Amino acid sequence: MNVAKLCASAALAALACGFAVPAAQAADPIKIGVYLPLTGQNAFGGQLELEGIQLAQKAQPTVLDRPVELVIVDNKSDKVEAANAVTRLTERDKVPVIIGTYGSSLALAGGEVAERAGVPVIGTFHSQYKKDFARYLKSRFLQKRLLSHVVKVFDRCDLVLTMTEATEAVARSYGCKAKIALLPNGTNLKETEKTAAAAAEVAARYRENPRQKLLLFVGRLYLLKNLELAIDACARLRDRGFDFKFLLVGWGKDEEVLRRQVRDLSLEERVLFVGRVDGAENLGAYYKACDLLLFPSAYDMDPLVKNEAAAFSLPAILAEGTPAASGVTDGVNGYIAPLGADAFAERIISALSDEAAHAAVRARAHETLYRPWDEIAAEHLRLYREEIARKAAQGEKTR
Secondary structure (H helix, E strand, C coil): CCHHHHHHHHHHHHHHHHHCCCHHHCCCCEEEEEEECCCCCCHHHHHHHHHHHHHHHHHCCEECCEEEEEEEEECCCCHHHHHHHHHHHHHHCCCCEEECCCCHHHHHHHHHHHHHCCCCCEEECCCCHHHHHHHHCCCHHHHHHHHHHHHHHHHCCCEEEECCHHHHHHHHHCCCCCCEEECCCCECCCCCHHHHHHHHHHHHHHCCCCCCEEEEEECCCCHHHCHHHHHHHHHHHHHCCCCEEEEEECCCCCHHHHHHHHHHCCCCCCEEEEECCCCHHHHHHHHHHCCEEEECCCCCCCCHHHHHHHCCCCCEEEECCCHHHCCCCECCCEEEECCCHHHHHHHHHHHHHCHHHHHHHHHHHHHHHCCEHHHHHHHHHHHHHHHHHHHHHHHHHHC
């Protein structure tokens, strides 16, 4: 999510629920605690997370006309240090809000201290942990142990946020019993005059004739996203005489494997590797210029690209029965196909053959799937307020 909005929501929630300093000290900074592994074996992830938080602070340095101050503690990739970090932040620094931490074992240790201190612990669930563990570990025993450990982390939370009913179902299938609330993804992308002009340039660059369809993928070029299936579907489209180009926007470790597949299928003139596209207006131009987003991934939980595309009235075709397809009704605000190259090719042809029906689907995709981050941040703030108020009331009852 937009981390600047997240930090602002957290700080505002703390203020709204009675954690603010007296009005006479209104100019004092709002302190947000951050505990992360900045050294030790998890330092790489911790440093990346810290960079994101600092970028958020730079983007939104004040809340309610008060400066935001980060109180950063290194938990050194150690469970004891993680617990000590939360103790320091709650008892010595007296921060009303804590962000952290990267590393599930560290979060579990810090969460226990936060729980005893009466600080609400809110987690976010957005990963296919079971599939990840199966990819990297041969031992079923270790897979189950690690999954059990992850579930313990979430079950210690006062509230877990996830994006859709489908992603909640994944969490429940792991055995998670925590209280869960749905908080959908959003996007900062939107149509502008510059985007429209850039989209016309994209269409002129790639579309050879007015009837040729432009298909799009945006994201990391990983086999995990079933891009081989998408390319195979393109071969079926060509063999059936369908006039199209497939633009892959992004880069990733499996790009050369995919390029080789394109060469082997003689699709060089049909499947084009655009590379990385920087800037919201430049990326938006591709969404606006194209006719259909292809996203056959069975791994992604709730892809941001689905929302980004909807901002430009671009519907997606997704794999049937996958979390990514949540919120999409076939032929209404997008398209669903069984996970297979032939099925995808057939649905692409049928979807784009009826221009009037496709125009209606485009409109409904925008109406039902597009939500700006400002709107999501307001919902985030409401959930924070409710949870902080509930925790405060619970504390009063136990005194």
